[in-house]
């Protein structure tokens with residue numbers, strides 16, 4: 365049995381039902397093993413807890429509105445306190461019946477993959493609840509919510525340039541870890557990287573969340589042909605959407621879109637704009653290497669004294685390479701990590717910020 369977690373879940377739920385046609389009831393592992401994802405696991409999961417529905421209700425005062433912190437495609441997210449006193453984020457699956465099978469699949473992928481990953485720039489999964497038809501994911505609670513809210517003025521803290529660089533650098537490190545084989549033995553494509561899936565802790569360290577669409581890349585393969593294109597509008601790699609071929613570079617494209625959001629403060633897709641101006645990449649891609657035009661799209665909220673022209677120009681150049689149409693022309697995530705580290709360093713040095721606050725990270 366390749367996945368320890370799957371195995372324990374199978375044992376727990378195995379006696380409950382023998383019906384293998386309903387996606388909501390127990391299926392032995394071979395029925396829902398992620399296709400073509402023969403894992404070559406090198407790491408064991410580090411102990412996700414299994415919770416009951418009652419524990420989820422107790423933690424959130426029965427999912428009261430005061431505990432709600434957000435809502436996404438899977439359902440609502442609540443802030444909760446476990447019996448141990450630990451404060452957590454609880455994501456409750458609330459899907460219409462026609463989406464339940466897809467939701468169940470995403471739930472299992474999330475538990476399966478995330479419970480085996482440990483990195484300072486990936487959100488930690490504390491546990492899950494699969495009680496009858498109820499499904500919950502329990503994560504570490506990240507006090508500063510998601511990046512998009514901060515860029516769009518909902519968050520209380522205005523993000524200056526060094527803070528944005530820190531977030532970009534942290535998120536790049538998280539993605540680079542996923543893309544390396546050090547995570548589970550083979551590379552993982554996240555497939556839903558976006559600014560609402562970058563969560564921020566009290567210290568504004570970036571942590572990537574939502575692994576329900578993640579895909580383990582079959583060994584030795586650089587592309588994976590998918591029947592359906594999944595992800596979020598505004599972040600879709602044009603090569604993936606036109607050919608169905610998923611690569612690690614699809615995440616690099618989405619990462620480039622987030623860099624553009626950090627630079628301009630605009631949304632990846634802004635439906636309040638006219639049809640030709642809704643897509644951020646299409647709006648700004650062609651001006652990233654032209655300083656006169658570039659300076660006009662820098663987020664007006666950015667404190668002018670927090671950035672140098674050089675750091676903005678180098679950052680914009682990196683963003684423009686990440687969103688290239690041809691996926692082979694995009695940099696790797698490791699290259700992004702190294703370039704962002706250098707940009708952080710030169711920006712803080714030029715502004716006379718104390719260098720001891722800048723830690724070189726490997």
Ligand SMILES: Nc1ncnc2c1ncn2[C@@H]1O[C@H](COP(=O)(O)OP(=O)(O)O)[C@@H](O)[C@H]1O
Pocket residue numbers: 433434435436437438439440441453455487503504505506507509510560561563573574
């Ligand atoms: N671990 C967490 N800690 C704090 N807030 C969270 C956490 N997970 C999710 N949230 C909040 O709940 C919102 C909804 O999350 P989600 O269901 O993943 O949808 P989406 O990614 O589309 O925003 C997030 O945007 C974020 O603000």
Ligand SMILES: [Mg+2]
Pocket residue numbers: 436560561573574
């Ligand atoms: Mg999310």
